[in-house]
Amino acid sequence: MVSIPARQTSKAAGWSRRTAAFSLVLLLTVFVGHRFDLVETPVFLW
Numbered sequence: 071m072v073s074i075p076a077r078q079t080s081k082a083a084g085w086s087r088r089t090a091a092f093s094l095v096l097l098l099t100v101f102v103g104h105r106f107d108l109v110e111t112p113v114f115l116w
Contacts, residue, residue: 103109
């Protein structure tokens with residue numbers, strides 16, 4: 071049976087995933103803050 075070697079990824083790909091996860095959490099936090107009037111609309115859009 072032929073074994074499939076593990077796929078190698080670069081360090082940049084790992085950092086890209088971390089940055090994407092952080093930006094998603096930040097976006098959700100801002101959405102919730104805007105929904106409950108903790109963040110004003112101009113600040114939210116800028």
